[in-house]
Amino acid sequence: xxxxxxxxxxxxxxxxxxxxxxxxxxxxxxxxxxxxxxxxxxxxxxxxxxxxxxxxxxxxxxxxxxxxxxxxxxxxxxxxxxxxxxxxxxxxxxxxxxxxxxxxxxx
Numbered sequence: 001x002x003x004x005x006x007x008x009x010x011x012x013x014x015x016x017x018x019x020x021x022x023x024x025x026x027x028x029x030x031x032x033x034x035x036x037x038x039x040x041x042x043x044x045x046x047x048x049x050x051x052x053x054x055x056x057x058x059x060x061x062x063x064x065x066x067x068x069x070x071x072x073x074x075x076x077x078x079x080x081x082x083x084x085x086x087x088x089x090x091x092x093x094x095x096x097x098x099x100x101x102x103x104x105x106x107x
Contacts (some may be wrong), residue, residue, distance in 0.1 A: 033094055034093060037082035037083075037093040038062065040091070054087065055098055057097050058096055058100040067096040068095070072088075072102060
């Protein structure tokens with residue numbers, strides 16, 4: 001009888017700790033893309049204006065038109081970082097979009 005009580009207590013403790021452990025471990029996983037690429041503080045006013053003129057957004061309104069699939073996309077060395085663009089200055093999100101989107105030309 002005593003062994004069953006300890007088993008239940010141990011099980012209940014493990015069940016209470018499991019969600020916390022899962023949350024901690026999921027935070028340790030490697031990021032596959034940046035959260036946001038909207039920090040344009042280092043850009044000049046002209047570069048910010050050009051970015052606005054091309055209507056750049058971090059999340060494309062078109063499922064088939066993502067910056068990562070654009071001919072002007074410059075991928076980052078680390079997937080968790082923002083990329084770049086030949087036309088739009090500043091940090092560019094791989095799932096972003098602008099009005100200058102041009103599909104990649106197959107090699």
